[in-house]
Amino acid sequence: MDSEKDVKNELKEIAPDFPLQQKHYPPEGYFEHLPGQILYKWKSEQVKPTGLSLQWLRISTVAAAIAILLIGGWLISKEQTNDHIMAITTEEAYQYVHENIQEFETLLEGIDVNLDDNGFNIPEEDIRQYLMEEIDGEETEELF
Protein backbone atom coordinates (compact mmCIF):
# COMPACT_ATOMS: atom_id res chain seq x y z
CA MET A 1 0.00 0.00 0.00
CA ASP A 2 1.24 3.49 -0.76
CA SER A 3 0.58 4.83 2.72
CA GLU A 4 2.34 1.92 4.41
CA LYS A 5 5.33 2.28 2.12
CA ASP A 6 5.28 5.99 2.76
CA VAL A 7 5.59 5.50 6.55
CA LYS A 8 8.20 2.76 6.19
CA ASN A 9 10.34 4.97 3.96
CA GLU A 10 10.08 7.85 6.39
CA LEU A 11 11.10 5.68 9.35
CA LYS A 12 14.00 4.23 7.37
CA GLU A 13 15.16 7.76 6.79
CA ILE A 14 14.86 9.21 10.34
CA ALA A 15 15.16 6.10 12.52
CA PRO A 16 16.37 2.96 10.69
CA ASP A 17 16.28 0.85 13.86
CA PHE A 18 12.76 1.83 14.81
CA PRO A 19 10.47 -1.24 14.94
CA LEU A 20 7.85 -1.53 12.26
CA GLN A 21 4.23 -1.90 13.23
CA GLN A 22 3.13 -5.45 13.97
CA LYS A 23 -0.15 -5.94 12.24
CA HIS A 24 -3.05 -8.25 12.92
CA TYR A 25 -4.04 -10.43 10.00
CA PRO A 26 -7.61 -11.58 9.40
CA PRO A 27 -8.51 -15.19 8.57
CA GLU A 28 -7.60 -16.35 5.09
CA GLY A 29 -10.06 -15.30 2.40
CA TYR A 30 -11.65 -12.64 4.57
CA PHE A 31 -11.13 -9.77 2.16
CA GLU A 32 -12.38 -11.82 -0.82
CA HIS A 33 -15.78 -12.31 0.78
CA LEU A 34 -16.18 -9.02 2.61
CA PRO A 35 -17.42 -6.86 -0.31
CA GLY A 36 -20.20 -9.36 -1.08
CA GLN A 37 -21.28 -9.56 2.56
CA ILE A 38 -21.47 -5.80 2.95
CA LEU A 39 -23.33 -5.31 -0.33
CA TYR A 40 -25.82 -8.01 0.65
CA LYS A 41 -26.57 -6.22 3.93
CA TRP A 42 -26.89 -2.90 2.14
CA LYS A 43 -29.36 -4.32 -0.42
CA SER A 44 -31.40 -5.86 2.41
CA GLU A 45 -31.69 -2.41 3.96
CA GLN A 46 -33.02 -1.01 0.69
CA VAL A 47 -35.81 -3.63 0.52
CA LYS A 48 -36.99 -3.37 4.14
CA PRO A 49 -39.17 -0.40 5.15
CA THR A 50 -37.05 2.36 6.54
CA GLY A 51 -37.06 2.98 10.26
CA LEU A 52 -39.48 5.87 9.94
CA SER A 53 -42.02 4.19 7.64
CA LEU A 54 -41.90 1.04 9.78
CA GLN A 55 -42.71 3.11 12.83
CA TRP A 56 -45.73 4.66 11.11
CA LEU A 57 -46.90 1.24 10.00
CA ARG A 58 -46.81 0.01 13.58
CA ILE A 59 -48.63 3.07 14.91
CA SER A 60 -51.43 2.83 12.34
CA THR A 61 -51.83 -0.93 12.98
CA VAL A 62 -52.17 -0.38 16.71
CA ALA A 63 -54.61 2.52 16.20
CA ALA A 64 -56.78 0.40 13.89
CA ALA A 65 -56.83 -2.47 16.38
CA ILE A 66 -57.84 -0.15 19.22
CA ALA A 67 -60.60 1.42 17.10
CA ILE A 68 -62.01 -2.02 16.22
CA LEU A 69 -61.97 -3.08 19.87
CA LEU A 70 -63.67 0.12 21.03
CA ILE A 71 -66.41 -0.05 18.39
CA GLY A 72 -66.98 -3.74 19.03
CA GLY A 73 -67.06 -3.21 22.77
CA TRP A 74 -69.53 -0.37 22.43
CA LEU A 75 -71.85 -2.42 20.23
CA ILE A 76 -71.73 -5.39 22.60
CA SER A 77 -72.36 -3.26 25.70
CA LYS A 78 -75.31 -1.58 23.98
CA GLU A 79 -76.99 -4.94 23.28
CA GLN A 80 -76.40 -6.14 26.79
CA THR A 81 -78.04 -2.99 28.24
CA ASN A 82 -81.28 -3.47 26.24
CA ASP A 83 -81.52 -7.14 27.14
CA HIS A 84 -80.92 -6.33 30.75
CA ILE A 85 -83.83 -3.87 30.92
CA MET A 86 -86.20 -6.32 29.24
CA ALA A 87 -85.18 -9.06 31.72
CA ILE A 88 -86.07 -6.84 34.65
CA THR A 89 -89.35 -5.82 33.08
CA THR A 90 -90.60 -9.37 32.50
CA GLU A 91 -89.31 -11.78 35.11
CA GLU A 92 -88.03 -9.71 37.94
CA ALA A 93 -91.17 -7.55 38.00
CA TYR A 94 -93.40 -10.64 38.62
CA GLN A 95 -90.97 -11.87 41.24
CA TYR A 96 -90.91 -8.55 43.02
CA VAL A 97 -94.72 -8.32 43.20
CA HIS A 98 -95.00 -11.88 44.56
CA GLU A 99 -92.31 -11.36 47.21
CA ASN A 100 -93.73 -8.06 48.33
CA ILE A 101 -97.49 -8.78 48.17
CA GLN A 102 -97.88 -8.09 51.90
CA GLU A 103 -96.56 -4.58 51.40
CA PHE A 104 -99.09 -4.05 48.72
CA GLU A 105 -101.87 -5.35 51.05
CA THR A 106 -100.66 -3.13 53.89
CA LEU A 107 -100.67 -0.22 51.56
CA LEU A 108 -104.20 -1.00 50.53
CA GLU A 109 -105.32 -1.31 54.18
CA GLY A 110 -104.00 2.14 54.86
CA ILE A 111 -106.10 3.61 52.18
CA ASP A 112 -109.51 4.56 53.60
CA VAL A 113 -111.72 4.00 50.68
CA ASN A 114 -115.30 4.70 51.24
CA LEU A 115 -117.12 3.37 48.32
CA ASP A 116 -120.12 5.34 49.33
CA ASP A 117 -118.13 8.49 48.74
CA ASN A 118 -117.44 7.72 45.13
CA GLY A 119 -121.11 7.99 44.27
CA PHE A 120 -121.70 4.39 43.18
CA ASN A 121 -123.96 3.51 46.12
CA ILE A 122 -123.33 -0.25 45.75
CA PRO A 123 -123.99 -2.36 48.81
CA GLU A 124 -120.90 -3.98 50.34
CA GLU A 125 -122.41 -7.47 50.21
CA ASP A 126 -122.92 -7.12 46.46
CA ILE A 127 -119.29 -6.16 45.95
CA ARG A 128 -118.08 -9.17 47.95
CA GLN A 129 -120.30 -11.46 45.93
CA TYR A 130 -118.97 -9.95 42.69
CA LEU A 131 -115.36 -10.53 43.69
CA MET A 132 -116.01 -14.13 44.67
CA GLU A 133 -117.54 -14.81 41.28
CA GLU A 134 -114.50 -13.28 39.51
CA ILE A 135 -111.93 -15.51 41.22
CA ASP A 136 -114.21 -18.44 40.74
CA GLY A 137 -113.41 -19.98 44.11
CA GLU A 138 -109.63 -20.04 43.58
CA GLU A 139 -107.29 -19.27 46.43
CA THR A 140 -105.89 -15.78 46.15
CA GLU A 141 -102.34 -17.12 46.46
CA GLU A 142 -102.86 -19.18 43.32
CA LEU A 143 -103.76 -16.09 41.36
CA PHE A 144 -100.17 -14.90 41.82
Added chain:
Amino acid sequence: MKDEAIVELIRKDSSREEGFRQLVLKYQQRLYDVIRRKTRSHEDADDLLQNTFLKIFRHIHSFEGRSELYTWMYRIACNEVVDHQKKGNRMHTIEMNENGVAEAEPFIDPDNITRSLEYAVSKLPERQQMVFRMRYFDELTYKQMSEMLQLTEGALKASFHHAIKKIEEEFRAKQIW
Protein backbone atom coordinates in the same frame (compact mmCIF):
# COMPACT_ATOMS: atom_id res chain seq x y z
CA MET B 1 -9.38 3.28 -9.21
CA LYS B 2 -9.23 6.94 -8.19
CA ASP B 3 -11.56 8.29 -5.53
CA GLU B 4 -13.23 10.70 -7.97
CA ALA B 5 -14.11 7.85 -10.32
CA ILE B 6 -15.52 5.77 -7.46
CA VAL B 7 -17.67 8.65 -6.22
CA GLU B 8 -18.89 9.21 -9.78
CA LEU B 9 -19.99 5.58 -10.03
CA ILE B 10 -21.81 5.83 -6.71
CA ARG B 11 -23.69 8.99 -7.70
CA LYS B 12 -25.42 7.23 -10.63
CA ASP B 13 -28.23 4.79 -9.85
CA SER B 14 -27.12 2.41 -12.58
CA SER B 15 -23.58 2.04 -11.26
CA ARG B 16 -24.04 2.63 -7.53
CA GLU B 17 -23.54 -0.98 -6.54
CA GLU B 18 -20.36 -1.23 -8.57
CA GLY B 19 -19.14 2.01 -7.00
CA PHE B 20 -19.68 0.62 -3.52
CA ARG B 21 -17.89 -2.58 -4.43
CA GLN B 22 -14.89 -0.62 -5.69
CA LEU B 23 -14.89 1.47 -2.54
CA VAL B 24 -14.78 -1.60 -0.33
CA LEU B 25 -12.08 -3.25 -2.43
CA LYS B 26 -9.89 -0.17 -2.25
CA TYR B 27 -10.18 0.62 1.45
CA GLN B 28 -11.20 -2.56 3.27
CA GLN B 29 -7.67 -3.52 4.31
CA ARG B 30 -6.65 -0.09 5.54
CA LEU B 31 -9.81 0.41 7.54
CA TYR B 32 -9.55 -3.12 8.89
CA ASP B 33 -6.02 -2.37 10.15
CA VAL B 34 -7.18 0.83 11.83
CA ILE B 35 -10.14 -0.85 13.52
CA ARG B 36 -8.42 -4.13 14.37
CA ARG B 37 -5.65 -2.39 16.25
CA LYS B 38 -8.24 -0.76 18.51
CA THR B 39 -10.36 -3.87 19.17
CA ARG B 40 -9.87 -7.11 21.05
CA SER B 41 -10.66 -9.61 18.35
CA HIS B 42 -11.12 -10.16 14.64
CA GLU B 43 -14.85 -10.73 15.20
CA ASP B 44 -15.27 -7.31 16.82
CA ALA B 45 -13.22 -5.70 14.07
CA ASP B 46 -15.31 -7.45 11.40
CA ASP B 47 -18.57 -6.18 12.91
CA LEU B 48 -17.29 -2.65 13.22
CA LEU B 49 -15.79 -2.65 9.73
CA GLN B 50 -19.06 -3.79 8.15
CA ASN B 51 -21.02 -1.20 10.15
CA THR B 52 -18.53 1.44 9.06
CA PHE B 53 -19.01 0.66 5.38
CA LEU B 54 -22.80 0.58 5.74
CA LYS B 55 -22.70 4.02 7.37
CA ILE B 56 -20.47 5.23 4.56
CA PHE B 57 -22.98 3.93 1.99
CA ARG B 58 -25.88 5.61 3.77
CA HIS B 59 -24.18 8.98 4.07
CA ILE B 60 -22.02 9.13 0.94
CA HIS B 61 -24.41 11.72 -0.52
CA SER B 62 -23.36 14.10 2.27
CA PHE B 63 -19.66 13.84 1.43
CA GLU B 64 -18.85 17.21 -0.09
CA GLY B 65 -15.24 16.58 -1.08
CA ARG B 66 -13.81 19.20 1.28
CA SER B 67 -11.46 16.56 2.66
CA GLU B 68 -10.04 13.42 1.13
CA LEU B 69 -12.50 10.55 0.90
CA TYR B 70 -10.32 8.34 3.12
CA THR B 71 -10.11 11.03 5.80
CA TRP B 72 -13.91 11.12 5.95
CA MET B 73 -14.14 7.32 6.06
CA TYR B 74 -11.41 7.12 8.71
CA ARG B 75 -13.42 9.47 10.96
CA ILE B 76 -16.51 7.28 10.60
CA ALA B 77 -14.45 4.20 11.48
CA CYS B 78 -12.98 5.89 14.57
CA ASN B 79 -16.45 6.95 15.72
CA GLU B 80 -17.66 3.37 15.37
CA VAL B 81 -14.76 2.19 17.53
CA VAL B 82 -15.43 4.85 20.16
CA ASP B 83 -19.13 3.88 20.33
CA HIS B 84 -18.12 0.25 20.64
CA GLN B 85 -15.69 1.06 23.46
CA LYS B 86 -18.34 3.11 25.27
CA LYS B 87 -20.41 -0.05 25.50
CA GLY B 88 -17.73 -1.55 27.69
CA ASN B 89 -15.56 -3.09 25.02
CA ARG B 90 -12.50 -1.04 25.70
CA MET B 91 -9.16 -2.65 24.91
CA HIS B 92 -6.54 -1.79 27.47
CA THR B 93 -3.08 -2.28 26.17
CA ILE B 94 -1.62 -0.43 29.13
CA GLU B 95 -3.02 -0.78 32.65
CA MET B 96 -4.04 2.54 34.14
CA ASN B 97 -4.27 3.38 37.82
CA GLU B 98 -7.25 5.19 39.30
CA ASN B 99 -5.83 8.53 38.19
CA GLY B 100 -5.56 7.41 34.59
CA VAL B 101 -1.78 7.26 34.65
CA ALA B 102 0.01 4.34 33.08
CA GLU B 103 1.30 2.03 35.76
CA ALA B 104 5.04 1.44 35.96
CA GLU B 105 5.63 -2.03 34.70
CA PRO B 106 8.66 -4.05 33.75
CA PHE B 107 9.56 -2.12 30.61
CA ILE B 108 12.37 -4.39 29.58
CA ASP B 109 10.50 -6.76 27.34
CA PRO B 110 12.48 -7.24 24.15
CA ASP B 111 10.15 -10.06 23.14
CA ASN B 112 7.13 -7.82 23.16
CA ILE B 113 8.07 -4.79 21.15
CA THR B 114 4.45 -3.86 20.59
CA ARG B 115 3.70 -3.71 24.30
CA SER B 116 6.91 -1.78 24.99
CA LEU B 117 6.15 0.60 22.15
CA GLU B 118 2.59 1.15 23.39
CA TYR B 119 3.92 1.96 26.84
CA ALA B 120 6.46 4.44 25.49
CA VAL B 121 3.81 6.11 23.31
CA SER B 122 1.46 6.48 26.28
CA LYS B 123 4.09 8.60 28.01
CA LEU B 124 4.17 11.18 25.20
CA PRO B 125 2.26 14.47 25.53
CA GLU B 126 -1.33 14.09 24.39
CA ARG B 127 -1.11 15.90 21.07
CA GLN B 128 2.19 14.30 20.14
CA GLN B 129 0.69 10.94 21.04
CA MET B 130 -2.23 11.56 18.68
CA VAL B 131 0.08 12.58 15.83
CA PHE B 132 2.25 9.52 16.37
CA ARG B 133 -0.69 7.12 16.43
CA MET B 134 -2.29 8.59 13.32
CA ARG B 135 0.97 8.45 11.37
CA TYR B 136 2.61 5.28 12.64
CA PHE B 137 -0.35 3.02 13.41
CA ASP B 138 -3.09 4.39 11.15
CA GLU B 139 -0.67 5.34 8.34
CA LEU B 140 -2.41 8.57 7.48
CA THR B 141 -0.59 11.00 5.21
CA TYR B 142 0.41 14.41 6.53
CA LYS B 143 -2.17 15.97 4.21
CA GLN B 144 -4.95 13.84 5.73
CA MET B 145 -3.79 14.60 9.26
CA SER B 146 -3.63 18.30 8.46
CA GLU B 147 -7.28 18.24 7.28
CA MET B 148 -8.40 16.63 10.53
CA LEU B 149 -6.23 18.37 13.08
CA GLN B 150 -6.11 21.78 11.42
CA LEU B 151 -2.32 21.90 11.72
CA THR B 152 0.23 22.49 8.98
CA GLU B 153 1.93 19.49 7.43
CA GLY B 154 5.29 20.87 8.52
CA ALA B 155 4.22 21.11 12.15
CA LEU B 156 2.84 17.57 12.02
CA LYS B 157 6.02 16.16 10.51
CA ALA B 158 8.13 17.88 13.17
CA SER B 159 5.87 16.53 15.92
CA PHE B 160 6.10 12.98 14.54
CA HIS B 161 9.89 13.13 14.27
CA HIS B 162 10.20 14.39 17.86
CA ALA B 163 7.98 11.55 19.04
CA ILE B 164 10.20 9.01 17.25
CA LYS B 165 13.32 10.44 18.91
CA LYS B 166 11.76 10.36 22.39
CA ILE B 167 10.69 6.74 21.99
CA GLU B 168 14.12 5.76 20.67
CA GLU B 169 15.76 7.35 23.74
CA GLU B 170 13.36 5.49 26.02
CA PHE B 171 14.15 2.18 24.30
CA ARG B 172 17.90 2.77 24.46
CA ALA B 173 17.69 3.75 28.13
CA LYS B 174 15.86 0.51 28.89
CA GLN B 175 18.15 -1.40 26.58
CA ILE B 176 15.38 -2.62 24.35
CA TRP B 177 17.85 -2.25 21.55
